[in-house]
Amino acid sequence: MLYLIRHADAIDGEPDAERPLSPKGIAQAALIGGAVRQRQELAPDEIWSSPLKRAEETTEILCERIGWEAKRRIFPELEPEEAPQKVAARIERFAGTLALVGHNPHLTMLTTLLVTGRFDFPVVVVSKCAFIALEPVRGRGLGDWNIAWHLTPESVR
Numbered sequence: 001m002l003y004l005i006r007h008a009d010a011i012d013g014e015p016d017a018e019r020p021l022s023p024k025g026i027a028q029a030a031l032i033g034g035a036v037r038q039r040q041e042l043a044p045d046e047i048w049s050s051p052l053k054r055a056e057e058t059t060e061i062l063c064e065r066i067g068w069e070a071k072r073r074i075f076p077e078l079e080p081e082e083a084p085q086k087v088a089a090r091i092e093r094f095a096g097t098l099a100l101v102g103h104n105p106h107l108t109m110l111t112t113l114l115v116t117g118r119f120d121f122p123v124v125v126v127s128k129c130a131f132i133a134l135e136p137v138r139g140r141g142l143g144d145w146n147i148a149w150h151l152t153p154e155s156v157r
Contacts, residue, residue: 033065
């Protein structure tokens with residue numbers, strides 16, 4: 001499995017990389033974490049996060065609420081404007097269950113790339129604090145994944 005998670009709501013301000021979660025974002029992450037915990041999904045072997053503060057804080061809350069204790073790694077390739085092919089290549093080489101916490105437009109393009117092999121027409125728009133589970137259907141390359149389930153804070157209330 002591959003879990004793609006967009007950071008929760010953050011406060012406005014500068015510098016962008018240092019924007020923390022808002023009270024709404026903290027509540028969103030706790031809500032999604034509780035919903036995922038109830039699903040009893042597989043725990044990831046690793047969690048990769050963008051270095052931006054809001055992504056790291058979302059990761060921390062999710063791990064606490066879900067009970068994940070996986071190794072955490074920071075990847076600048078998960079920042080909002082990075083090319084999704086960079087992370088897709090890393091995913092293809094990773095053999096286990098993986099969770100990625102990042103931003104849009106990157107996660108929308110990455111999801112589309114993994115599901116369709118292209119990213120010119122989104123298969124899903126990843127909203128704030130959305131949690132998407134992908135499962136490999138052939139391999140772990142471009143176009144080899146299906147969306148198994150998709151949760152948003154609005155869908156679990």
